Amino acid sequence: MNIGEAARHAGVSAKMIRHYEQIGLIAPVPRTDAGYRIYGEREVHTLRFIRRARDLGFSVKAIGQLLALWQDRNRASADVKAFALAHIEALNAKAAELQAMARTLQHLADHCHGDHRPDCPILEDLAGDG
């Protein structure tokens, strides 16, 4: 199977597959005489794993560790769980940060007339005039 087909099956762009190979996240695959990469079910499976991990917000570096855990038959589920919980923490922290920004801005917007007049507490706050 060529890279394009593998990409379609895994839900990852061909570009990213090459990229993942280049940064060492996945191992290089065999090539045809013409230099075309050849993929099998096993590789597509790995790519799908990567795709799902990405959808859960894991960084490529973290995905590398997840792949290592996945391929290690002797890992303890506790290790995986700890890894996941740490990521959940990070996700929630980031979400909270964004919500705090939204709350602050909402508060400012609530006090803005929003009409044709120029006075605006939003800009006044940004300018430090408040």
Place this chain on the structure above:
Amino acid sequence: MNIGEAARHAGVSAKMIRHYEQIGLIAPVPRTDAGYRIYGEREVHTLRFIRRARDLGFSVKAIGQLLALWQDRNRASADVKAFALAHIEALNAKAAELQAMARTLQHLADHCHGDHRPDCPILEDLAGDG
């Protein structure tokens, strides 16, 4: 005032001040004979505005628009408000996305024993085995 002092007063790194100048977010300032940038209160005020806007999650491009609104005495507060509300929407959407990831992962983690055994629904889900 030199760039370092301006940076300290505004809470922005000197590196970023030069960058903001280079990308046109702020106007070039006068220089000494030796080529040192010279800043006054007015410039520091603008830099502080930029810093606050960044803290609220605005992109540099958006900050450019905010600066334009700030310096336009004829703007309607409605324009500023609409801009802010759109940003609030984006922030909330992003936060919701992160929380959805966290929720999914938490659900998987809840079903992981987290002991010495290798079986782990988290990896199984990522692998598509579920």
Place this chain on the structure above:
DNA sequence: CCTTGACCTTGACATCATGGGAAGCCCCAC
């Protein structure tokens, strides 16, 4: 046999905001 179109290859560049570092000039205090 040749063309056409779809696909593959590599490589370079862009995004966005920020930091790091190097080479070299400048200023002030001692």
Place this chain on the structure above:
DNA sequence: GTGGGGCTTCCCATGATGTCAAGGTCAAGG
């Protein structure tokens, strides 16, 4: 006049992805 710290510019790196370009390849149809 020297030492240390600040300034200048320029280049490189991050992280994940996309775009574009130039050129090779393959399969199908005339």
